[in-house]
Amino acid sequence: MQMEVLQKIKSGIYQAIDIAGKSDIWGYFRKIVDTSTQESVPYVICSNCDKIFKFGKGASSSNLKKHVCYKRQISEKTASTTIPKKRKRYKRRLSAESDAEPMMKLSLVSVSEQMHEDVLEHCVRYICRDLQSPAAVNGSGFKELARCLVEVGVKLGTVNFTIEHILPQADTIASRLQSLHVSERETFVDNLRPIIERGMCAGTLNIWTNHKQQRSFAILTVHYIDAEWQLQSQILCTTEVEYCEESAAVMQRTAEHIIAAIEAKFDELNLERDLLEKISFATDQGSNMTRALLNRKSNCNTQLLNTILQHAFDKETLQIYAPHVLDLLRKCQNLSGIFTVEECTTDWREMFDTLHRIRESFSAIKDNLEETGVTQDFNGIERNLLERIINFLEPFKNLTTLLEVEKVPTIQLVLLHMHVLKEKLMKLRNEESNHEMRYIIANCLENIFDAEYMPHTIHKIAAFLWPKYKQMRYLNEAQRAEVYELINRELNEMTENTQTASSNDTPAIGGKMRSSLDDDILSKYEDVHFTAHNQPQSQLTAQIEMYQNACYTESNVLHWWKCHGDEFPLLAKLARTYLCIPATSTASERCFSTANRLLEEQSSSLVVGNLDAILFLHSKLN
Template identity: 25%
Template sequence: MAKKRSVIWEYFTEDEDTKFAVCNDCGTKVPRGGSSTKGYTPTNLVHHLSSKHVELHTEYLEKKSSKVAPAPKETRKRSLQQLSLEATEMRTKLWDINDPKAQRITRRVGEMVAIDCHPLSVVEDVGFRRVLNALEPRYSCPSRKYYTDTIIPKIFSGMKDEVGKLINSEGSISFTTDIWSCSVNDTSLLSLTAHWINTSFEKQSAVLHAQSLEMAHTGEYIASCISTMLDKWDISRDRVHLVLSDNASNMVKAMQDASLPHFGCFAHSLQLVVKDGLLSQRAIADITAVCKSIVGHFHHSSIASHNLTRIQQSLGIPQHKLKQEVATRWNSTLYMYQSVLEQKMTLAAYSAENGSIQQLSAHQLGLVKKCVDILSPIEEVTHFISAKLASISIVIPYIRVLTRTLEKNEDDGGVRTMKGQILHSLKSRFAGIEEKEQLALATMLDPRFKDKFFGGNIIKAATKEKLLEKMASVTVDMQPLPDSTAPKRLCPLKNPVLLDVFSEIIADSSEDTPDSSATSELEKYLSDPVIDYKTGDPYKWWGQHKTEFPNLAILAKRFLCAPATSVPSERLFSAAGDLYDEKRNRMLPHLSEELDLTLSLHILYRLSFQIFSHNIVILFYSTF
């Protein structure tokens, strides 16, 4: 059987003097090691490729890995022989810091620090260095300063360039922004997250900035920071479709000072609506205080918590912990109510044994049940609008659905004041919402809603006229666009009350006909039936119908890119909380920004292929 020739000989030719091999690329004579045929090894040849021809070395490694086979007996016997002094030295000599192999490991360590939120000092920890030495004795891990000054900025720069190419190839872009303050030092960060729809109608998102705020958070200062962020990314003001933030007065003023179109976070507005209702009725406020006292008792005592678990086991009740209320999250109040209702038997048994906690009366438990029934539809809306693919097109439909749901005459005795206040607050806080152009046109361009959810024919006709004006100004590219894998469906509705109201509204509008002055394209679009509002995907629908409605597709790409909430920026700061800890509380702001953006892009990739598309991830990771 013929001896199998090594892959390395695809890059070298044996010299007349068999002690040497000639590089096919540069003609250099490379010693083969040893003084006889039996002592020859490919080590020097491989080292020559890795140091002089990096691309060829990579190609060699790929070919070698694809041709792995059991070593012949002759080779196995040879491996038992003692290596030459030269070969031994090559295997033990430390790599230079700029050696390609060393650079590759160093970069991966930098990625690990950024992605896994390790303190930068980990690269100098004895245990970590011992692990690296065991894996590769020839590698010497650089200092912390080398990572902060060279590696992290290089990773950030590569990522920034690729994302810059993507956003500058698009037209209209929407943004979300938020401010976060660190609990272990006085650092505050202002985020800027971009949202757009690509030519294949896939919704995209990327964190552009997380700038350190060094002055008072006034509207004027925030406006200047956001303007600077946009300038750094060469994003002109005419490309900014909409900016979403919370409803804080300084954020509202900042958008006005920066002359940017702004809309308050829908989820934050719903938080204020529910808060108004919960505080409007004394009986409900008292019940909330008792529930907080009950939950606090078990959260502050491990013995009480242990006894509660024991009682749950004996009664066969789910061993769930009681949920604590968080002031800034209204749905935490709902979860607290639900947990108290679920564990009412457990709490009664615990009180009988210990007698150390307040108890809700039967009447109060009945009021809690009614509160849960009123708040559950609002909680489902909050969950839906916070989904990664949720568009601002859902704001008008959901306000109308919630309004009609709260207006239904049901058994609300005992909580009528609270329910009435929630309804009043919903109407007052969202008064005139259908007159906002970005929201109205987005709703009409969403194939789940179209013109079915507007309050009257006047506003419906006015929205159609605005849409016709926009259609007259767009330029249609009739070239076929590449197909792509459709993004996942949006969260389906589960609450039967909301489903019934959706059906009612669509049925009420089923006999409407488009205005006779509409263009044939708009007329055809509006006359087609809406898609399933529970599971329908507007982005997938437009990807499939962009050639049928070319002018409307261009507008849909612009108006559906804005999310309904500023949740994407809040998710960024959930990650930022991991960046600053007791071991990182002195980190400089510019480095925290670079780590924050690198981490956020990885998290967006890891959590959802919808929010950060596979193509972007490939580009992002190709820079590593």
């Protein structure tokens, strides 16, 4: 329970405040209150180490006085003759960056230069012996461990001891890791189950393979909107699936392995398998995912953009229709050594960043190469053509960045911003005088809204639920009519379902959405408002008509729905259902690098249960 209280403080649901009590303990502990109501919560927090203690009305302070931080500071205060009678309390910010600060702030003994040198020396030895990054010692987890060890050292004093007597064995840590994982996951799943049952939960599912160790893992994340209209994201589980070489012949078998592994994981979590049917997934376009999830998925939109650019920068196509572009990319490749032309199709963002760096340092690079007499890699890089390629890729880069944000809804952005992307490319094509670049742009335009990349029903409904653009003026009359028909159908189905539960879930962190595309293009599609006329024929019609003419003054979509949900209860329920769906599968993809690092550090010995526990708790603690 203490961990949950600390998480709520860090997320802003609770806050720690100073109080002026008669007891001296309030110089070292802070009271916890509900941020929204300012009502007391039966817990207090140590101002030094963030430890949470249960402390309700009428409770004795004797338990708090046993805490090591309190005893140490009282002892130091008594021993020092230079300390003022009333000690100034240190107002501590609860953040990962400041975890190690309070001990230094409250220390009454200055740290000598020699002590700093000793610590620095051991930090260097630590990263070299254990092959860690220098940044490892700045991680919040390492700081918490170091602080705990210092406190243990203070308690032991001058008693002879070895560090092996203090640090637990790996097996002991793994055992505690599993028990904590089970406890935290059980609480989380109990809160998650009713959300899934109401169909208000989305997910991302991706397969990650370590070919070196020939191991494959499925990572499942869940996303939902809580009672405070904040978007929650959490890794639900990580499970190993049978390793298969990627080939068309085994894709069907791989799909069967994926779904079997996830169903087995649901059994372990005490979640009914049929609940999988109620989760809307955002995944990649792989045929194994398509077969595994059938009709429960929408494509990852950044992968769609990748595929469009993959076609545009196909090496064989460039050789025929854009040889100068291909030659420039090859020269930039030789200059940077970062990407190959073949990799342009799979990691175009790396290519964009490299081209951008070359453009920004164009003159300096040229001067340096001329001084060294090595100009063959630079000759032939036309600055004008380099500029054109960057200008072409920039809208893709901006849109990808916008869609991969995790803390705010993104699914409602897809329909409008894909339309804006198309407009930008059409403008570029019309202004482009280079015939090779015109060909590449035209190639992309043909692919953006063809049959393969047509927007999903989810994108259309979510776009309507974006209050600022709910009139969907970027669509033609027939397209808008189609969306309104979808909305009516969804609302009718919702009203027929009398078993719909209330939407009270656990609280979380939220944020504001910002667009990185041109505001002048977006502004022409903003809503225009008219006074409602004629008596609507039904409650559904009334809600839709009132919503279409409601003013939008919020920059945060979910905050708007929080403020106006009571006015449009059915549409608000629809917003909870759809706005939690991520536009990309980035949430699970970002776990891959963490998983890979853990596997590499542990060779092939890392038990999948420990990997599952570490990734779940890492997601929850962060």
